[in-house]
Amino acid sequence: MKTRKITLSEQEIPEHWYNIVADMPNKPLPPLHPGTKEPIGPEALAPLFPQELIQQEVSTEKWISIPEEVRNIYSIWRPTPLFRAYELEKALDTPAKIYYKYEGVSPAGSHKPNTAVPQAYYNMKEGVKRITTETGAGQWGSALSFACNIFGLECEVYMVKLSYEHKPYRKVMMNTWGAKVIPSPSEFTEAGRKILAEDPNSPGSLGIAISEAVEMAAQREDTKYALGSVLNHVLLHQTIIGLEAYKQLEKAGDLPDVVIAPFGGGSNFAGLSFPFLRLNFDEGKKIRCIASEPTSCPKLTRGVFRYDFGDTVGMTPLLPMYTLGHNFVPAPIHAGGLRYHGAGAIVSQLLKDGLIEAQAHDNVEVFEAGIKFAKAEGIIPAPEATHGIATVIREAERCKREGKSETILFNLCGHGNFDMKAYQDYFEGKIVRHELTDEDIQKSLAALDTPVIG
């Protein structure tokens, strides 16, 4: 029998996260104060995050040890399996070898608990009683609810109202783990009341929900805020994915030529690819790492590199990022996790320096890819994950044209079992190609008055 699934024992769960900042030729530029636009130090983040996470955010140490308590919780679902996608290879008739790391086995069904658990842990250690956050489609909210429950913390989730009404099952999941879920915009915050005064029927947005969650956390001593992507410490925690995958591929006697992952704020892409970029830095390897984004939210392939806010209202520090502008409103595609205007600072610098690549895929192309994958390999991918699969298919077809048997590794960052509405819309012909014109992008960028870089 061929080996399809490459597993590790619980004892082999990595003991350190990998901090790529230590190896970057150009370090990310510092965040700026939203008002004064002067560089801010780590202390400015103290009202929102516990000390340990702030230290990780600015750390240049190459390896950061994973607390025993966190590895212990990780062992509920980690190490996650690495699969050789024999059936997809056959379906594509490609000489390429395709592997995928499957993060959908976590209790919340995605990679997000990899950072939710350490974030909740450090908050608990420092005496925090309550964490606020925002969620769009509900992946991050459910991961944080799961983690807060483990460490006895209250969890308050501001959920974009449109999703709150249209995706009730993710909300029930959060309630099951004991979280309080509030449709955003709400009457509980100044930011929410301001939006509601202008538009009582506002469907909400991720940017508004972030403003509400941050406002609530800043008000109370016992409350902190948590973010599920973009920030350096979040990317750091996700490197557990690539570190495991490297061990698993070693067992299989393989090393990837190409590493691929879908891209929202950058955390699952960073998680899989950074430990392989390390081999480029340390051993002179030439592994290509490709981020996959939707053509309807193409910050990496069509955005600009400059300072921008993380939220819509302009409350967060300014970060150096590839962005479409913080007022950019992406089309309502089903891959909610990829509908974010900007990219994290580390990933943006790597792209700027030509150390990683990006590709964009249309909404129809990704559903075709997702269904091809489900038919071949069985697992129904999250709508976000189908973007990575579309890039895999492109690369596998290139290998076929060029007659190369390259090794491709990708991140199946979540299952789509809660996303049947998305697949239903596709089968009913409601998913259409969506063209974003240069004018649309220029209009959003022209409205930016944030600092330019270089």
Ligand SMILES: *Cc1c(COP(=O)(O)O)cnc(C)c1O
């Ligand atoms: C949140 C999410 C994403 C996008 O976020 P990243 O930080 O870029 O990983 C992608 N896929 C799934 C399944 C998600 O839940």
